[in-house]
Every structure is written in C-alpha cells, then in structure tokens.
Amino acid sequence: MTDLRITTLPAAPLHTVEIWSNPATTANRFEARTGFALPPMGHSAGGNALRLIRYEPAVWLAEGDVSALPDILADNGAITAIGGGIIRAQLSGAGWRALLMESGVFDAEDPTFGPGCSAATTIDHVPVRLFVDSENSCIAYVPRSFSESLLHFWRRAAGILPAAS
C-alpha cells in the first residue's frame, strides 16, 4: 500500500439531520429549498456549502451550513450538532480500498462503491463512517476518542510507520 496518504482534515461543523414524520413532504420541501434531493441510503448529495450523506434510514450526516434546515424540517425532524465527536480522516491514493479491508468487514473493494457512495461499518472494532469523495480518495468519519489509535493502526497497516512502532 505504498500509494496511500492519510490526512487528518480540519474540524468541520457536522450535524445529524433526522426526519421522524412526513418524510415525503419534508423531502420535497428540502429539494425545493436546497436545489438537490435528499440522497438515498448509502449515497450523498449536495456540494461544498452543504453536503448530506445518508448512513441511516432516517438520519443524514450534514456537513456545512445547516442554518436553513430547521425551517425545512419544521416539526417533522431535527438537527443535532455532533462535529465535536468526530475526526475526519482522508485516505487518498490507489491503496485506500485495500486499507479499509484491513481488519474491516465491509466490501470497500466492491466496484460499485464509488464516488458519492457512503457506508457505515466497523474497522478493527471501531465504528467508522465512510464517504467516497473521488475515485482516489475516501473520507472516514472516526469517533474522536478512537481516532488517534485507529489512525495509528491505519498508518502501520499501510506501511507508513516503521514495523516496530
């Protein structure tokens, strides 16, 4: 896995967006206001200003400016800040898929798991959410408390760290 870089991205505002009632109406309202549809399960939508990544049936991870969302959701859902508890690590280079198979259980080598796709899984017993942001790059959302240990695990598995470390 020589072609692989692991970079910790700067902290970003992250929120959960949950819809608990009237999903169709709420989704339509969302699309009308933001210009893009709520992404289906295992996918993402939006852009740099606001990106929604769907990891759960009724919950999306929102990255970016969520100021419009409370109005859109009204009484049909809520947003909650979670960014303080998550570290974003970018795995870039051709080796990112192979790295995610290390102590993993999710098929990151599946050819259909491409840019825009997302998945939540566990890697070496750590819960991790994945978002493929390009053919050669994947962003992993790692619980803050596990991040140092998991990043060390990844760097060692990738051969970036010396064998003895």
Next chain:
Amino acid sequence: MMQIHCPHCGARAQAEFTYERTVDSVVTLDVAPEAAMKTLFTRNNPRGVDEEIWRHTYGCRAWMVITRHRVTNEISAVRAVGPEGAVTVEHMLADKSEPRAAPSVSLRDPPPRSGEDFIITFTFDGTAYQAREGDTLAAALLRNGIGLTGRSFKYHRPRGIMTAGVEEPNALVTVGEGGRSEPNTRATDVFVYQGLVAKSQNRWPSLSFDVGAVLGLAAPLFSAGFYYKTFFGSAKRWMFYEYFIRKAAGLGNAPTEADPDRFSQRAAFCDVLVVGAGPAGLSTALEAAEVGKRVILVEQDSIPGASLIRDPQGLDAAWIEATVARIAYLGGRVLLRTTASGYWEHDLVTLTERLTEPGQVPPSGVAQRLWHVRAGQVILATGSIERPMAFAHNDRPGVMLSQAVRSYIRRFGVVPGKRVVVATNNDDAYLTATALKAAGAEIVAILDARPKPAGADSGFAVHYNAIPLSTTGARHCLKSVIAQVDGTTKNWNADLLVVSGGFTPVVHLHMQAGGTLNWNDAAHAFVPATSRQNVITIGGAANPEAVLIAAPAGNPKKSFVDFQNDVTLADVDLAWAEGYRSVEHLKRYTTLGMATDQGKLSNMAALGRLAEKQGVAIPEAGLTTFRPPYTPVTMGLLAGAGARNGGAHVRHLALYDAHQARNPLWQPLGHWFRPRAYPVRDETLAQAALREARMVRSNIGMTDVSTLAKFEVCGPDAVTFLEIICATNVGKLAVGRGRYTFMLREDGMVFDDGTVWRLGENRYLLTSSTGGADKMAGHISYVRNMLCPQLRVSAVNVQEHYAGIALAGPQAKTVLAPLIDIEPPRHMSTVPATIAGVPARILAASYSGERAFEIYVEATQAAPVWAALEQAVTTQNGCLYGMEAMEFLRIEKGHLVVGGEIDGRMTPHDLALDKMLNKAGGYIGASGLSRPALSEPGRRQLVGLEAIAGVIAEGAMLIARDGETPQGHVSAAAFRIIEGGSIALGQLLDGFARHGEELIATSPTRGQTARVRVTHPHFYDMSGERYHD
C-alpha cells in the same frame, strides 16, 4: 460469522450487528404487568426457526426482525422495523448512481523461484546444512541424508519424514529462535530460507540418543486409557504425576519470549473462491474469471500446481504460469502459501496466509495474515491425502507415502532411497516406482495387495496378494522389509518402503460448511455429498481412486494407526474390549485423531478397525466431527493487530494533552483511559487522591467528566419519550432546570442513573454513566425504534461531541462567575454561557457533595476552556483531581455508581430511590417493579458502613460471626476525607432496618477483616446544604 441482509444496507457481516432478543419477548408499553412478566420470562426457545430482533448497530443503526434457523443459521427473511421515516423514506428516493467498472486488483508478489541451484544454509540441531531455494525443510533434510527427524509423543520412538504435505504426523520440529520460534512445525510445510534454525523435539540429550526412548520398553503399561486407569485419586497426587508426565511426553515447547512480529487480518469478498490450485482448481478459477466473476484462488503451497508438480499430466509449468497470470490479469486474486483453515456460516472462509516462513524475520513486520473471505460460491479443489498402511514398525524413518516420494523426486530432485520396496493397494504407486527407477533407485519388490490381474506386466518384480508385515531399521533409513506374500513370509533388504494405502478426500471444509458425506465403496472413502451452503467439491477430492483394502497382518502392538499420538491397532482393540463403542469415545479414550495433524492420516484406518470390531461397514461405524482449523493456526493470528492491547483500541479524552502535561496516573475505564490522580513530588496514589479530595471539600477542584454518556433528545414528543426511558418525572421540569434520574430494566431493576436537563421547549440533555454508555445508547435506540416508533423525537448520542469539565468545591461558584460574566446557575439549573470565547453549557450538578458545575463545550474547542478554568482554579489555590478522589468524594456523599451499588440486582426500593419514581408510571420497568416481592422488606438494601476496628475492604462479605452465611457485601470503600476513618457502602439483607448493628466485614482474598457498624449511606451533608449558596 453470519452475513445478514440489512434491509437498508444490503448484505453485511454479523460483526456490524447486535442481537437484541426474540420477537416473542418484546414487552410493549401498553401490556398489563402480569402479561409483561410472562412475556419477559417465559419464552420459546425452538431448536429451529425463530424470529429475532437485531440492530445494525455499527452500520445504519436500524432495527430489523430476522427469521433465522437457530441450528443452521439459515436466514429466511429480514424485515425493517422502526419509525415511519426509517421504513418509508427509502422507497421514494431512487438510486440514480451509475454502475462502475471494477477496480484493478493487484496480484500478490510473483511466486518465489523454485528448483534453481541457489544454495541456502540452514541448521538442524546445531549442525549447518545446505539446501536449494524452494526446498521444504523435509526435502532439505532428505537431501542431506537425514531421515531421523524427531521422537514420538509417548514412546519416544524414532520418527522420520512420511509425507510431503501438511498432513505430516512425524517430522515435527521447532523453527526459529526466541519469541519467533514456532514449535511443532511440520518439516514438510516450511520452506528453507537463509539462516533457518530448526531443532528436533521431545528428546534428551540428543535426537540420536534419547533417554526417553526407554519408555518404549514400558509400552505395555502405556496403553489406551493409561491416564484414566492410573492417575485417579486426589488432586494433589495428580499434581505430582503431572510434573513427570509433562517432562516425559509432549511435543515442542512454546516460546517464553513475546512474539516480536505482527499479524494482520483482512476482509475480502468474491463471487467465487477456489481452494486449491491444482489442475481442477486452476481451470475452474480461470473459467470464472473469464466470465467476469470476482475470483480468489488460494493454494497452501508456495507455488501453484499441486498434483501437477508431481504428475504433470501434459500440463507443464508454462501452462500453470500462464493460467495464474491470466486469472490475475482478469482481476482475480491469487494467494499462495495460504491455507483455507475454516469454513463458517454463510460462506465465510478464513484463510491463513504466511507472509514469511516460520521463524523468519518479516520485512514488513507482518508475519501472517488472516483473511475473512465472504464468497458467493466456494469451490473446493482440495485433492486427497494418501493413506499409510498398518503393519509392525510402520513408523520407522524410511517408511514413506508413495505420492510424497514422487514429489521429492520430481519437485525437489531428492531420491529418498536406493533400494526400495513399494507396498500398495492401488495403481497410483506404480507411478512412484517408475519415478524411482528413472531417478536411479532400485525397485526390489512391489507388494500389491490385490490379486494378479490378467495380463499385468509393469516391468517390475510385483508380488500380488502381498502386504507388509514388519520392518527393521537403521538410524536414518530402513534395513529390511518383511512381507506376507500369498500366505508366505518374505524378506528384502531395502532402505525405503514406499506405501500407498489408498486416498482420503480432503472433506474438512465441506464438513465445516455443514455438508454431508457419501461412502464410496470402490475408493473405500467418504466423499462430499450435499451442503446447505454454496460449496461444491471438484477434482480428486470428489473422485478418489479405487483401492482394495486388505486386513493388516503385522503385530498389532507395533502397528501404528495414529503416528502423532502413538496409537496402535492394539490400542483400538483394547478400547473396544473395554467397552468403548462410539467413534467419539474411541477418539477420547485413545487420543486418536488429536494433536496437530487432527488425524489426517489415522482416522480412516481407525474407523476401519472399529467397523471390523463392530461387524459393520465403515459408514455405520460413524465419523468424528471436522472442526476448524484445518491446520494449526498461531494464536497471534487470531488476535490480529490487537494482540498486544487485548484487541481493543484505547479511547483518548479530547483533553488528553492537557492531562498528560500534568503527568497523571492513568486508569483504564472500559476502553477509556482517565486520570486516576495527579501526584506531586513523591506522593503515592492514596496520598495524592486524599489531598485532591480534601481540596474539593475545603476549596476547589477540577476534573474531566467528558466520558459521561450524553444524549440530546429533541422533538415535540421528547418529554413523552424521556418519561418512558427514565423512571422519574420529567414532564414538570422547567426550561433551564435539571433533575437526578435513574433507569430501570424491564424486570424493574435499576440499570443506570444520571441527570436530565431541559435545555429548551422541546430539547433535553440526558446524561448517564460512563461505563453504561454503550448499553444506554442501545437501550434508547431500542425504545425509540421498537417500542414507540410513532413518537416525533430524535435521540442523538452526543457523548463525544461535548467535552465535560467539572468544578467542585465551596469556591466553585466564586471561580466560575468571573469567567462567564453571568450569575452561575443555582443547583440543578443550567445556562448557556461563554468561556474563553467558546460557547459552553453550564450545568449546576454535583457528584462530589459540594457546590459544583459541569461545563460542556464542543470537544474541538475544549482546550482553551480547560486552560482558562485551570488558570482560575490554580489562582484560587485549588487543584486538579482524578478518579480516585472522585471515588472518595462520592462514597462519602453516598452517591451510587453503576457496577458497584447498581449491580443489576437492586430495585429503586433497595436503593432508597422509590420516592422519586414517577407515580404516573408508564416508564420501562414499571410492570416488573409492580411484582410485590421486589418491594418487600428483607431484601438486600443499600447501607453505609463505618469501621469500629480495622479497615473495610472493598468486596468484603458482611457476616455476623465467623463461619456464618454472608448477609451482604461491601460495594465500595473509602476514608472520611477530612476526619479520617474507614467507611463504605454495601448491600445488606434488610439493611434499612439494621442501622446501628455491628457486623464483621471480611475479605479472605485480601486477608482483611474489620468490625463495622451499619449506618445511613450518606456520611456527608445529608441535608444537601452545601449545594446551596
């Protein structure tokens, strides 16, 4: 590990899921108490199909009902359950993503060179030898004329190399040095590398002169069931015997140093997994790859080809190389030196890949890799294992299996003997005779157990109706072979006896997959039949060669069936004579089929003997169970990357660096590491903790409470939801106020406690214990999704989003006020504030018994807030305090802790919390709690204990007098912080009514006893005056 088809995510590994309960044990909120308890405690437990509730906890977190067969693990249906959004949103959002091309999959490094004249030096028992690159250790030893390679397990009989593969029972050696040494390594399954160090085993002082061989003279005493017959009596006598037995018997010694290497575990997925890169495996893998399947081909050897290496059958090395290259070009993955070691549920196959040879220093630091391969289809091209024959002294060096001899000649260029007798019951051994002759050996006789066929002329001196009776031997080879030919005894001088007793298909993986076997009478072997999993067997394993089994005629006491455990035909006969009829009993009584080879060579011979005794055909005699692993797997590989930390990642606090700068003593708490104390100068832990606790009582202290479980609950139905989760009233909470709360299990027992805060009209913060955080998250999700999916509520786990800092002590308010520029909230109130420019939430809550505040800030911005607070605390001459001081403070105050006082057996009544219960009911556990027995007097109840004499030990039993039955126990012990004196919290039968009574707190394990007086559990500020300004 199963594969579960999540309704939202598709097929995922079981590791991402957690099991909750069966559907028939769901207690809905509206059910009457009696029915609730019946549902909870009276469940079906079918040995068959059941409906179960699972959660995709580490995936989409959704809940589902799975219809699963509890024996076969077959999952026949999965359906989603949960709130409206979870079930319906998906259907209106079409997946517009385009299918993509497969990524290129790189092939493993090309196979190592083989058969080249590159000379390698290695040592065996301290003597240096030379080998050719590509040699196995067995080949290299034979090349150097070494036939004696080890001593047998029980009788220390001289043993040599019998096979050329992983089935080798005799040539077990220790390879490598120090922590890298690997005992019981088959010399036939390790490839020689420069500097390899190998040692023989189970001998003293040397392999050629082994004192233990004297045990062979006492063999009649060591027959089957020796241990059972001899070493009965008291355990002390067994301990005495054990020392000598362990010295005398056994294989290699486990290394005493830590293994310096690392082990990797990796997942892989494929459409087709082919096990075995012989002619059938290679062809099938290529065929699958050509039609676009994702293919993985594994081969335990270092080069592909398997039987083609021994018998090219018109397919030369170029064909093998081209086939492998084509598979790789088409995106297939070819793993060499990789053994399919286990077949698990839903077509999960574990592969053990050796990245380096045993004892070798791995360049990358990783010695082996354990693959977890989930396959759509598994094709087993595992071939067959040749069987030995049973005759007297069939275990000597110089008795070898026929196909193994062919392999040594054709693959390694090693001819194991010069004057050779071949004993066979099939045609295949004639190929070996031909190979030996071509290599320059003399075939002095072929003993064919079959009658002479018409017109047979092989060109060799063949004796029909002939079977070996015995052998005589020298150190490294045979001297002679004695045989029975047409009823007469004949004798030949020979240094090698090649035997072929037929072929046993390798059906291990097929059986592990839940497959059944058929009996092939012509081959006298079990062959794979059906399987409930997607596995088929092809090639030699499915179609073994026909043989004719002749009854052994040699001395049964010297005719070995299981070479690794020194089990003879006479042992099998004895077990039968002593009443062991079942094959499973036979196995356990004689140890047949155990140890590192797991009976690969012995099982069929033993089964044949047992069937003969029973007077039945072999299939009726039964078969033992095949369990993983197929070949031995090192423990480090199973532990994987986490071998050195118990398999768990350490969880770091967001404020780790700030703590580390103060050089604390760290304490593990679950996966977390938290500061236990901050000693200064030469303070001990106890001294530091007491100083810190006194500072909190008298001035101010500051600690990190980030690990507390925290859930943000919002929505129009938030309060309804919380009143289901919490057993206390939440509805009357005003905005800006908080309350202590606790949660019950459905059976009415307290399982966690915490606080609930109303942050806004429809927004609440619920905190609970650190240790129970994951459990509470699961509980909240279960209630939300399974019991009240109709509620308009969101409950988000924000444990890690917020870092928490507690200020505690009489000066806490004084220190906090100038930092937030507003009046600090009164006890059990909350306000938003700003500290050091960072938005914060101030909760006035106390776990210490002093006026205190918990300050929550987004974890990314915690450092400046901690720094500002620490500066203020230091200016006030306060200090940081850790978990040890926190424990002192909470015990003195009488606060509960999960895992201590809240141990899963205590009701709110037992903990004197019953007055806080929500009188309207409706909370989880209300039904269970309504059982009269749970609120009766006389139960174990929470008490305080103060020492009259001695120091109270945590975990001590509470007794009235020596020798009496314990009436309770000490759950936590500490010292009065200011006044001194040993105090504790405990559980005591009828404790509320026994205040003032004197008891003994005794801990035999700690050797500590104290006389104690039962008291109220609050030792400090019972009225709570110190919470108020």
